[in-house]
Amino acid sequence: MDEKKFSLPRSLVPGEQLNCRAARAPCVATLPTHDHDVPSRRRIFSKETSLIATPTSAISLALRQAVIRASMTILGLALYWLLGMQDLHSLNKAAGFALFANAGLAGLQLLRCSRRLVAGAALAINSLVLLNATIEGFLFWLYGLAPKHIVVADAILGSNPNEVREFIESYWPHLALVTLLLTGLVALLYWVERKSQRAAGAAPVTRRRDRWLGSALFVLFAALHLNTTMADENPLVYWPSYFSDYQVQRAFLADVKRKVASDLVAARRYQTAYTGPARQTLVLVLGESVNRSNWSLYGYPRKTTPALDARHEDMLVFKHVRSSDATTIQSLMKMLTPATLDRPDAWLTEPNVLALARTAGYHVTWLSNQEQGDGPIQILAEHANEQIFVNKGRGRASRSLDELLLPQLDRVLAGPAPRKLVIVHMQGGHLRYDLRYPAAFDKFSGADDAVTAALVKAGRPYWIRKARNDYDNAMLYTDHVIAAIFQKARQSASSGASSGAPFSVVYVSDHGQEVGHYRNFAGHSATDPSGYDVPLLLWTTRQDPSTLAMRAALQEREYRTDKLDHTLLGLLDIRTSFYQPQNDVLSGQFAAATRP
Numbered sequence: 228m229d230e231k232k233f234s235l236p237r238s239l240v241p242g243e244q245l246n247c248r249a250a251r252a253p254c255v256a257t258l259p260t261h262d263h264d265v266p267s268r269r270r271i272f273s274k275e276t277s278l279i280a281t282p283t284s285a286i287s288l289a290l291r292q293a294v295i296r297a298s299m300t301i302l303g304l305a306l307y308w309l310l311g312m313q314d315l316h317s318l319n320k321a322a323g324f325a326l327f328a329n330a331g332l333a334g335l336q337l338l339r340c341s342r343r344l345v346a347g348a349a350l351a352i353n354s355l356v357l358l359n360a361t362i363e364g365f366l367f368w369l370y371g372l373a374p375k376h377i378v379v380a381d382a383i384l385g386s387n388p389n390e391v392r393e394f395i396e397s398y399w400p401h402l403a404l405v406t407l408l409l410t411g412l413v414a415l416l417y418w419v420e421r422k423s424q425r426a427a428g429a430a431p432v433t434r435r436r437d438r439w440l441g442s443a444l445f446v447l448f449a450a451l452h453l454n455t456t457m458a459d460e461n462p463l464v465y466w467p468s469y470f471s472d473y474q475v476q477r478a479f480l481a482d483v484k485r486k487v488a489s490d491l492v493a494a495r496r497y498q499t500a501y502t503g504p505a506r507q508t509l510v511l512v513l514g515e516s517v518n519r520s521n522w523s524l525y526g527y528p529r530k531t532t533p534a535l536d537a538r539h540e541d542m543l544v545f546k547h548v549r550s551s552d553a554t555t556i557q558s559l560m561k562m563l564t565p566a567t568l569d570r571p572d573a574w575l576t577e578p579n580v581l582a583l584a585r586t587a588g589y590h591v592t593w594l595s596n597q598e599q600g601d602g603p604i605q606i607l608a609e610h611a612n613e614q615i616f617v618n619k620g621r622g623r624a625s626r627s628l629d630e631l632l633l634p635q636l637d638r639v640l641a642g643p644a645p646r647k648l649v650i651v652h653m654q655g656g657h658l659r660y661d662l663r664y665p666a667a668f669d670k671f672s673g674a675d676d677a678v679t680a681a682l683v684k685a686g687r688p689y690w691i692r693k694a695r696n697d698y699d700n701a702m703l704y705t706d707h708v709i710a711a712i713f714q715k716a717r718q719s720a721s722s723g724a725s726s727g728a729p730f731s732v733v734y735v736s737d738h739g740q741e742v743g744h745y746r747n748f749a750g751h752s753a754t755d756p757s758g759y760d761v762p763l764l765l766w767t768t769r770q771d772p773s774t775l776a777m778r779a780a781l782q783e784r785e786y787r788t789d790k791l792d793h794t795l796l797g798l799l800d801i802r803t804s805f806y807q808p809q810n811d812v813l814s815g816q817f818a819a820a821t822r823p
Contacts, residue, residue, distance in 0.1 A: 293333035296329045297325045297329040299415065300322075300353040301326075303357050303412040303415075312363075312364025313360060327447065329353070330448060332345050332348055334440070334442065338445065346424055350416055350420050354413045354416060355463065356460075356462065358409060358462065359462040359466075361409045484609065491610075494583050497586075497805050499586045500802050503800025504800075506645045507729045507799070508640070508728065508731070509647070509795070511648070511650045511733050512709065512712055513650065513651065514705065516655055516736065518740045518744070518757050519548075519762040520744065524536055525762065527678075528677045529676065531699050531702040531706060538710065538713065542765055544763075544782055545765075547786065548761055548786045550759050550761050550787075551568050551788055553739070553759060555738065557571075561789035562788050562789065564577070564607075565579070565792065579607060580799075581607060583796065584799055585612065587646075591647075592612065592613045592615065593610075593611035594615045594635055594651045594652070595608065595614075595615070595617070596627055597616075618631075628663075632651055640719040656698055658750055663701035664700045665704070670703055672700065687747060691742070691743040698740065709764075713766055716766065720768050731767035731768070733765050733795070734762065734765075735761060735762070735791065738751065738761060739756075739758045745757060798813070
């Protein structure tokens with residue numbers, strides 16, 4: 228066979244790895260002259276000579292593939308957001324999980340797991356993320372509800388075959404549309420994965436540092452599941468817990484119904500008597516995580532409550548009120564039941580304010596912007612004649628603004644019942660603060676004022692100062708909603724069948740909030756005064772001479788919210804053997820409670 232010679236510069240291939248004639252001589256290889264004898268590139272360049280090309284490192288390959296996979300999944304999620312099937316908060320959480328999940332899979336690849344296995348796992352997990360978003364988006368699109376909402380859970384898990392068939396017949400166009408959308412996205416994921424694998428070529432050699440990084444990435448992904456909010460973004464965790472939670476919730480609600488029936492019977496034994504006029508309304512507004520120290524109504528430097536400031540003379544503003552607890556459930560179960568700090572379990576055996584009010588002839592409504600099925604609070608809600616939950620997302624984790632309560636409040640106040648007790652449960656200032664207000668109320672972000680200066684002087688870091696700004700924005704929005712409720716109360720009290728009848732609005736927060744007031748912390752705090760300092764407001768049309776004369780003195784009374792049920796019974800003109808005037812902050816027989 229005729230052969231031709233060609234030379235390769237020694238700078239490209241170390242001579243000692245080739246069959247060179249001398250250390251300084253050029254390396255020589257031979258090529259056949261006939262086309263049919265030309266071997267592939269792999270045969271021409273052996274394992275040793277493959278060093279001519281710069282190899283792709285294991286780290287760069289794994290991370291590049293992870294970024295591609297995550298980006299495609301996030302683009303699919305963004306499409307759902309653009310179609311109005313997902314809110315921005317849900318998009319951010321799902322996108323965050325996609326990033327961490329694909330990083331974890333990159334870690335497995337660096338730990339020498341089969342690339343084919345990793346590619347299959349990536350395609351599966353990213354497809355499940357999109358499937359999860361499709362289901363949530365479909366339910367939100369169709370019903371405006373999140374999957375874990377009890378109404379949705381009942382529809383999914385409590386339907387019989389006939390109901391399932393009827394559902395498909397009624398909504399097949401919607402189902403077909405989301406199915407095509409999901410199929411297209413998964414097909415795109417598969418196509419991109421195939422292209423990525425082909426472009427990657429042979430698997431590069433992994434080194435020790437690669438394996439260390441792989442271990443770190445996988446451990447980071449596993450640690451993500453310690454956060455329950457992010458763990459719920461994993462479909463492999465979310466859906467098994469979904470079925471389990473549904474069974475627990477159904478059993479819980481069955482127990483609730485038995486408890487409600489028992490309390491209504493027990494309320495009659497308390498010799499309940501109504502002593503007021505034929506028509507009367509009380510609206511109790513339950514705030515959430517509101518520290519009165521952050522209200523300009525109580526002297527805060529920032530103008531966080533301009534609407535309430537303007538109405539200061541129209542209401543009683545109690546200055547020394549503290550919650551019994553620094554958490555929602557424990558606090559509310561003492562506000563509205565006979566339970567106190569001294570008798571925390573009394574709500575289990577004695578009737579609450581809602582049961583007593585129903586026995587006295589009130590139509591009781593529970594109107595909430597919080598999550599339905601929230602443990603003991605749901606027990607309280609079930610005592611009402613009517614329960615309305617406007618939060619269709621994931622409770623406190625969703626951007627469900629409190630103004631959604633206002634149209635429902637209008638409807639309830641316009642109802643025909645002569646006596647009404649309406650309990651309005653807000654989101655208020657619960658974490659995350661940035662979810663509690665619309666953009667129009669973003670007034671304090673980046674503020675350079677006396678509050679910021681005080682936080683800087685106290686050594687508060689940037690993230691605490693940002694949390695304080697977000698919290699104050701939430702307070703500004705809370706002021707707007709509370710003022711709107713007061714305005715609706717005024718309108719209702721002066722018109723229609725309620726005209727001239729006593730009408731009262733009480734606002735109180737379940738507990739306070741620590742946001743850099745005493746330490747570098749933002750959230751519930753059982754160890755700082757900020758966790759307990761709450762506002763208490765009363766607006767009323769009741770013409771009680773003693774209350775008017777004692778206005779200034781009443782506002783200075785020290786009070787603890789585990790006694791609030793007695794004040795409410797006094798305003799409702801309900802007299803029972805349970806009512807204790809010494810615990811009614813408006814009573815002439817009031818005795819101040821010892822501070823917790």
